[in-house]
Each structure stands twice: as structure tokens, then as C-alpha cells.
Amino acid sequence: MSLNRQLVVTLILLTATVIFFALTSVDIVVQDLFFNQETHQWVLGRDEEPYRFIFYDGIKKLLILVALSFLFALLFFRKRALIKRYKQGILVVVLSAILVPLVVGFLKKETNMPCPKHEIHYGGVYPKTAVWESYPKEFKESRIRCWPAGHASGGFALLSLFFLFKSRRNRVKALIVALSVGWSMGLYKMLVGDHFLSHTLITMLLAWLIVLLVQRVVTLRDVA
Numbered sequence: 001m002s003l004n005r006q007l008v009v010t011l012i013l014l015t016a017t018v019i020f021f022a023l024t025s026v027d028i029v030v031q032d033l034f035f036n037q038e039t040h041q042w043v044l045g046r047d048e049e050p051y052r053f054i055f056y057d058g059i060k061k062l063l064i065l066v067a068l069s070f071l072f073a074l075l076f077f078r079k080r081a082l083i084k085r086y087k088q089g090i091l092v093v094v095l096s097a098i099l100v101p102l103v104v105g106f107l108k109k110e111t112n113m114p115c116p117k118h119e120i121h122y123g124g125v126y127p128k129t130a131v132w133e134s135y136p137k138e139f140k141e142s143r144i145r146c147w148p149a150g151h152a153s154g155g156f157a158l159l160s161l162f163f164l165f166k167s168r169r170n171r172v173k174a175l176i177v178a179l180s181v182g183w184s185m186g187l188y189k190m191l192v193g194d195h196f197l198s199h200t201l202i203t204m205l206l207a208w209l210i211v212l213l214v215q216r217v218v219t220l221r222d223v224a
Helices: 003-023 026-034 051-076 081-085 087-111 151-163 168-191 197-223
Strands: none
Touching: 003 026, 003 197, 026 168, 026 197, 051 087, 051 151, 051 168, 081 087, 087 151, 087 197, 151 168, 151 197, 168 197
């Protein structure tokens, strides 16, 4: 599939996913699996170890280290043959590692959507609402930042590794690694009540869209 076609398909899938989850109760059905209505407890406590270290603090530090390593190689070893060969791919990885979390973070700030634990259904005070809807006028709670999934965005930024490798086999491996990391981070946040399934799925599609756009820009830059 051409890059332009991938962009269009991904944008359509992203839009359809947002609408589908907003108009259905799939999120609630899935999230109920991780919540005990009798004890009002999630499957995992937010600070429960070693899960917090493995899937939150530790993985975040590892992803930052990976991104900095690529940036370091691009800045200080750009004349090496290996770096020259993979320069375009490394640039895509570095830019994606920066832009994916930034864009997701901006959306989290602007959309004002609650986490599962904040919704009335799970003992919170926020009503269920679609991303394009406003809260009732009488609802005076402060703004909140839970949509889409910010934590998993770092993991899904690794989808950019697809454009680092040359062979189909290595590209497939890169996708498997990126999806495994992104979904493990996203699932952890679901288990502690911080995100719905749709939050993580939307972040994945959004990340891939941003990666495709970065690849497009980098390719055009090199051609020019």
C-alpha cells in the first residue's frame, strides 16, 4: 500500500473508531471486566509494585533512553557509514518520539475527557460524554486530561521503527515490538482505571498517522 493510501486509510479508521466508541457502550463492557463493583477496586492498584515500575516508570525511562540514543547517534555519529545508511529512518524515529507524545498530550489537554475512574459508573462524578459533546451547564468540575491515552503514546511512537529497517522481515518484527510495548502500557492503564480501551486504540491509530506524516515529510525533504 502506498504511503498516501495508508494516510487516508488510517485517517478513516481513526475517525470511525472515535465515532464507534462514542456511540456504543463497548468501552464500559470491556472496562467492567477490570472493576469490582462490590469493593470498588480495580484489578491493580495505581501504586502496586512491581507492575508500576515495569509498565509505567521503568518503561517510560527506557523509551526516553532509546529516543535519546537515536538522537545522539544522529548528532554525533552522522558521518559513520551505518548512520548514513539509516539516517532517514533514524530521523523518522526521533521526530516521532517527540511528536507523538506532544500531539497526544495536546489533545488530552484540550478534549477535557475523564478517565474511567472519574466517571459516575465507577464511583466518580463525571458523566459519560462523547468527545464532541459539552458537559451539562450545571456541571462545574475542573478540567481533566484523560483522552486519548498519553502513557501508551510513547510505546506506539515505536511504530516509527517500521521505517528504520529495510527488509520486510525486520519491519514486521519492529511492528510486533512496537505494538507489544504500546499495548502493554495501555493495558496497564486500563487495569488501574486510567483509560478505556478506546483511549489506547485511538492513541495507536493517531500515532501511526503521525508516523506516516513524519515519513512523508522526511521523504519529501530528502528528495528536495
